[in-house]
Amino acid sequence: MTLLDGKALSDKIKEEVRVEVEKLKNEKNITPGLAVVLVGDDAASATYVNSKHKSCEAAGIYSEVHTKDSSTTQEELLELIEKMNNDPKLDGILVQLPLPKHIDTTTVLEAINPLKDVDGFHPYNVGRMVSNLDAFLPATPFGVMRMFEEYNIGLSGKNVVVIGSSDIVGKPMASLLINAKATVTVCNSRTKDLASHTKAADIVVIAVGVPHLLKGDMLKEGAVVIDVGINRLDTGKLTGDADFEDCKTKCSFLTPVPGGVGPMTIGMLLKNTLKAAYLRDKRESK
């Protein structure tokens, strides 16, 4: 069994981005910029936002974090986004999810200029991704695709089961896999006999937020398991949606949690921010 080391690969990607950012600065006097908006006081969200900020700084990307009270109105948030849409220092805008219940997530995500939508959540980018056109790809599934590439895990003709059909992970993951010519099955909480699907899978990607849902006896020998789940147990320990100790006896490749998909998400966000800066320069030099 080979561990898919997301931490190491993410460090490599961050270094690639740092080198490219330096080049952009030297050759074109451009500094890519990212704004992250955090609404409310969710502790996990604050941790992720902080880690995005630090990674940007290390890569030479200008980064600003806007922390707003949980009582912030939708109108205030939309006003802030409009300002950021028009701010030439900012190539990327990311609104950390989930948002408080009184705010309509779709309205907020649709307010972001699609050309600054480094999360790839705007319907413009979602549509382009599904159609296999150039787009900002959502960082988590994009990171998973990069892991497949790095470890030479082929996708064409493979049976891939995606467990979870969220807009952020499951659905875009399925789209990217379809575009890579995999045979894709998407399961959800209503799926009858989940094991009958996973047993036929060459690759399982699980993103449901249920600790240890995937067990070794649900896998075929030599399966690849990508665990996108990050669950904090009462003990404070992080654990995935796959039962790691149990699955590792069956798997050819397996991602750890932590140190697997999570760090890749941040690496790909930096890549998307760099891409946004490149594309803007290209538009403006015409």
Ligand SMILES: Nc1nc(=O)c2c([nH]1)NC[C@@H]1CN(c3ccc(C(=O)N[C@@H](CCC(=O)O)C(=O)O)cc3)C=[N+]21
């Ligand atoms: N608009 C938006 N974009 C996002 O990309 C987004 C979001 N909202 N909301 C929340 C999720 C979650 N997310 C993670 C990023 C990094 C780790 C990560 O680095 N995890 C480390 C450990 C982190 C820890 O110790 O808590 C690991 O798995 O090794 C995890 C999760 C981005 N998200």
